[in-house]
Amino acid sequence: MKFLxxxxxxxxxxxxxxxxxxxxxxxxxETKKIEVNPITIEKLTDSPAYENAVLRLKEPTNTKNLKxxxxxxxxxxANYELGAQTDSPNASLLANSGKxxxxxxxxxxxxxxxxxxxxxxxxxxxxVHHLVAFLSRSYHESVKxxxxxxVKKVEVGTxxxxxxxxxxxxxxxxxxxxxGTYSGKDTESLMLDFFVLxxxxxxxxxxxxxxxxGKEFLITEWAPQVIKGLPKGExxxxxxxxxxEGNFIDGPFNKVKRTITLKE
Numbered sequence: 001m002k003f004l005x006x007x008x009x010x011x012x013x014x015x016x017x018x019x020x021x022x023x024x025x026x027x028x029x030e031t032k033k034i035e036v037n038p039i040t041i042e043k044l045t046d047s048p049a050y051e052n053a054v055l056r057l058k059e060p061t062n063t064k065n066l067k068x069x070x071x072x073x074x075x076x077x078a079n080y081e082l083g084a085q086t087d088s089p090n091a092s093l094l095a096n097s098g099k100x101x102x103x104x105x106x107x108x109x110x111x112x113x114x115x116x117x118x119x120x121x122x123x124x125x126x127x128v129h130h131l132v133a134f135l136s137r138s139y140h141e142s143v144k145x146x147x148x149x150x151v152k153k154v155e156v157g158t159x160x161x162x163x164x165x166x167x168x169x170x171x172x173x174x175x176x177x178x179x180g181t182y183s184g185k186d187t188e189s190l191m192l193d194f195f196v197l198x199x200x201x202x203x204x205x206x207x208x209x210x211x212x213x214g215k216e217f218l219i220t221e222w223a224p225q226v227i228k229g230l231p232k233g234e235x236x237x238x239x240x241x242x243x244x245e246g247n248f249i250d251g252p253f254n255k256v257k258r259t260i261t262l263k264e
Contacts, residue, residue, distance in 0.1 A: 042226050043226075048086065048088060050143045053145065057075055063154045075133070075150070082118060084100045084101050086139060091139050093139075095191075097114065097139070101138050103115045106174060107124075109256060111179055127160045127163065133149070139191065172253055173240075175253075177194075180261075190260075191227070206244065206249065207219060207244075209242050210239055211236075212227060212237050234261055235259070
């Protein structure tokens with residue numbers, strides 16, 4: 001009888017031990033399932049500067065009283081080759097266009113269209129449109145110098161109303177990247193890039209606040225950032241131009257929210 005009791009005690013002890021190990025293993029597995037990589041940003045380096053690159057708008061020479069409908073744009077590009085692949089390790093790190101370097105053409109701070117030829121046609125409805133166009137590397141990083149950007153007010157139709165009401169001399173933020181859908185290796189490192197007009201960024205002055213899936217970052221230098229640790233699916237990115245005290249700098253384009261998608 002004593003032997004039977006001892007055997008039962010040993011059996012129960014082993015069962016309890018196995019059960020505890022099983023629960024520990026289950027807990028470990030479940031913990032691994034909910035682990036997520038933290039979202040981080042880091043300044044992008046190793047891009048050629050193109051300090052002497054130039055972008056000019058040749059046509060239309062007059063941007064007022066234009067007819068509604070298709071409008072021909074002709075740009076002049078100097079010291080920069082459209083269609084060339086940018087010579088930088090970033091071309092393999094980031095989403096890169098096989099068509100090479102190009103122009104980012106932005107109307108009213110909406111998502112840009114990429115143009116690999118300096119001459120193209122755009123359909124413009126009646127109204128006042130605010131154009132910002134700048135040179136872009138093959139991996140979509142903007143060229144940031146005083147001569148690489150075109151800023152124009154384009155008035156289409158008779159006596160069009162400016163519903164945006166932007167001050168051309170005021171500090172202004174223009175969103176560029178990321179944009180659209182990313183898949184495979186391109187989801188590992190995404191570039192955050194923007195253009196600023198009529199202001200500089202610094203630790204003690206104006207800044208850009210980036211909110212990525214709810215996580216906030218302060219950008220104190222006008223430089224592109226590499227985002228890592230993003231989950232698959234929809235990602236929300238919000239940029240906001242703020243002053244030294246963290247207050248929003250008023251302007252119709254100075255706060256923008258975009259949604260992108262990351263796929264396997």
